[in-house]
Amino acid sequence: xxxxxxxxxxxxxxxxxxxQVGFAGMYIVAVASLRRGMSHYVLVVYRNLVATILMSPFAxxxxxxxxxxxxxxxxxxxxxxxLLEPVLDQNLYYMGAKLTSAGFASALVxxxxxxxxxxxxxxxxxxxxxxxxxxxxxxxxxxxxxxGAVLMILYHGPVVPxxxxxxxxxxxxxxxxxxxxxxxxxxxxxxxxxVVASCVCWAGFFILQSNTLQSYxxxxxxxxxxxxxxxxxxxxxxxxxxxxxxAAWAIGFDTRLFTVVxxxxxxxxxAYYVQGLVTRARGPVFVTxxxxxxxxxxxxxxxxxxxxxxxxxxIIGAAIIVVGLYSLIWGKSKDHVDKAAAVANGAVTELPLxxxxxxxxxxxxxxxxxxxxxxxxxxxxxVKCAH
Numbered sequence: 178x179x180x181x182x183x184x185x186x187x188x189x190x191x192x193x194x195x196x197q198v199g200f201a202g203m204y205i206v207a208v209a210s211l212r213r214g215m216s217h218y219v220l221v222v223y224r225n226l227v228a229t230i231l232m233s234p235f236a237x238x239x240x241x242x243x244x245x246x247x248x249x250x251x252x253x254x255x256x257x258x259x260l261l262e263p264v265l266d267q268n269l270y271y272m273g274a275k276l277t278s279a280g281f282a283s284a285l286v287x288x289x290x291x292x293x294x295x296x297x298x299x300x301x302x303x304x305x306x307x308x309x310x311x312x313x314x315x316x317x318x319x320x321x322x323x324x325g326a327v328l329m330i331l332y333h334g335p336v337v338p339x340x341x342x343x344x345x346x347x348x349x350x351x352x353x354x355x356x357x358x359x360x361x362x363x364x365x366x367x368x369x370x371x372v373v374a375s376c377v378c379w380a381g382f383f384i385l386q387s388n389t390l391q392s393y394x395x396x397x398x399x400x401x402x403x404x405x406x407x408x409x410x411x412x413x414x415x416x417x418x419x420x421x422x423x424a425a426w427a428i429g430f431d432t433r434l435f436t437v438v439x440x441x442x443x444x445x446x447x448a449y450y451v452q453g454l455v456t457r458a459r460g461p462v463f464v465t466x467x468x469x470x471x472x473x474x475x476x477x478x479x480x481x482x483x484x485x486x487x488x489x490x491x492i493i494g495a496a497i498i499v500v501g502l503y504s505l506i507w508g509k510s511k512d513h514v515d516k517a518a519a520v521a522n523g524a525v526t527e528l529p530l531x532x533x534x535x536x537x538x539x540x541x542x543x544x545x546x547x548x549x550x551x552x553x554x555x556x557x558x559x560v561k562c563a564h
Contacts, residue, residue, distance in 0.1 A: 189459050189463070192451050192454070192455055193451075193455060193463075193467040194467060194470060196447075196452070196467070197467050197470040197471035197474070198470075198471075199447070199448070200444060200448070201283070201470075201471045201474035201475045201478060202439065202443070202478070203439060204279045204471075204475050205478045205479060205482055205483065206436045206439060206440075207271060208479075208483060209482070209483060210433050211271060211274070211275045213432065213433075215433050215436070216418075216419055216425040217268055217272055217275070218414060218418045218425075219415055219425050219426055219428075220436065221263060221267045221411045221415070222411045222415050224263075224441040224445055225263045225404050225408040225411060225445055226408045226441065227437060227438055227440075227442060227446070228400075228404040228441045228442065228445035229401065229408055229446075231442055231446040232404055232446045232449075232450070233401045233404075235397050235401075236395075236401040239397055240396075240397045240398040244395040244398045245392070245393055245394070251389065251393050254388070254389045254392075255399070255402045255403060255406055256410075257385055258403050258406075259407040259409075260410060261378045261379075261381050262379065262407065262449075263403065263411050264414060265375070266375045266378040266379045266382065267411075268411070268414070269372070269374050269378065270282065270286075270375040273368040273370075273372035275368070276364045276365065276367055276368025276371070277365055277368035277372065278479065278483075278485045279475055279478075279483060279485060280472075280475055280476040280479040281369075281487075281491055282372050283471055283475035283476070283479075284329065284472045284475075284476070285330075285369065285372045285373065286379075286471075286472070287322065287325075287326075287469060287472060288322050288323065288325075288373070288498065289380060290322065290466050290505055291318070291319040291323060291501065292376050293383055294319055294505060295319065296381065296384055297384060302384065302387070311507070311508040312508060313508075314505070314507050314508035315504070315505050315508035315509070317504050318500075318501040318502060318503070318504030318507075318508060320501065321498070321500055321502075321504060322497075322498050322501035322505070324497055324501070325494040325496070325499075325501060326373070326494065326498060328494035329494030329495065329498075330366075330494075333490045334489030334490040335489050336486040336487070336489075337486075337488065337489055337492055383452070383456060386399075386453060386456055387456050387457070387460065390453060394457070396453040396454055396457075399449075399453060400450045400453065403449055404445060404446065407445075452464050463506075463509060466505065466509065469499045469503075472495060472499075
């Protein structure tokens, strides 16, 4: 019994850690392909097409008994999810990473939990109590995250050499430093803005996904729908953007094909499904709290494989972001404990935030509204009952 409970508690953490390892690999191979001339518009289309082919059979097979009826409201939400993540977020991030670097972009993405937290507060999915120590930790963590991001943008500093990237080439660092300075102009600023904008879209995706799963509690089917819609919408965008360069659609048996298959399977198909499961269990802020691991892996791989250089400003800013991030995580840790205690004790001490009206997804099966109240600092969406 005790071992089973431990394994159940560890699963969300293990899933998110493995997911960050997968994302780190995608950042490296994607930037390598983009710098070799691959169109980011075409990459997004093929990535979501691969994810659609992968996830659709599983959705049809395993969600047969739990898939709710599609309504107009759910369809609009799915369209919104496809627009936020496959179309806007992925294109903006790829453009930003290409104009800056894989290491810088993955470090700046650590503002994602703070952006998600602020959006959740504005949408009343998170309730902050200023007298609560945990709520204060969330606020301080958000402020530190923003401060670290601003520092990364405004200050670069000297290039920091790493043992695994020096390999006896003394002149290499001087050339890399000159390249870093040259990148601090308009292209670097534009890339930074694009990465920040992608974080806003990604945070909006997590928030809307959390809301959609309340009325459509079929993770595999939702994943497949997002990929299908994302393929269609990003395809339309790519046809317009690359209308004068149809050769951009051609890919061979090289890094471009590997990038498409890898990102489609790991970072779209599997990632959407795992994020949906963990989001419904722990909330959207928890899902975004593991970015520092991805940043570290990407920095090591980027400096080794892509020969990217990391500046002192990026390291200091990333360190501040990590401090703020885990302050935010500590504040969120109280939410899950209080939520579990409230459910166990049957306590309802807060006004309900959401209701579930679908007869297939509520606990009592009578089709009535099911309200969930939480005795916690944060109001989170209702969790689907096990069937």
